[in-house]
Amino acid sequence: MMSESAARHLSRMFHRISVAIAAEKDRLSDLDGAIGDADHGITMVLGFTAVNGELAKLDLDHMLPSEVFTSAATAFLNAVGASTGPLYATAFRRAAQVLKEDEHLSAADQAAIVEAMTAGIRERGKGQRGDKTMLDAWIPATEAAVTARARAAGSLEMWTSILEAAETGANSTRSMVATRGRAARLGERSLGHIDPGAASAVIILRAMKETFAVDTVREQDR
């Protein structure tokens, strides 16, 4: 990265995610209220607030991005024990593992982060596309990242594709019947509502895009 350590850049990503999640806390809880226990907004705020609290204690100028993800995983899991907690903790741990091979946060690394996070969520949740979960945003986001890398797209173009795919995927959960978790008990009544986990995945990916693509473009413009 240019003027700051890669670890500090990554900590700004978590800060952006936290601010964006907090801004949409009520919407996320309302979405969850339609099909679950109405706590998704609160849960996600708790998780990312804990991550930022932990990162604020660390010496980011002497850390690697992989270590930031590892710290984030532990903090998120300690704050959110159930449901979403283990899923994002596993996602962050997988991202840490893949970054150990290349800590530069290049466009290729950014794509690898999205892929690794999705693989972690998928493995931990044992879910797939069409289950009406966060994976309905994460899986298309990963496919978009892979496709963008294959055509050698730059970071901004790649993140634009990732976000579009995630938004389309999240919106598609409206016409899905939940098969997993609490919402599955609702059956057909889960139709017509966007899955809260897919909605928060879009918020996370948008904050990642703003960190990796938009900020970097601004830096280059200076």
Ligand SMILES: [Mg+2]
């Ligand atoms: Mg809930």
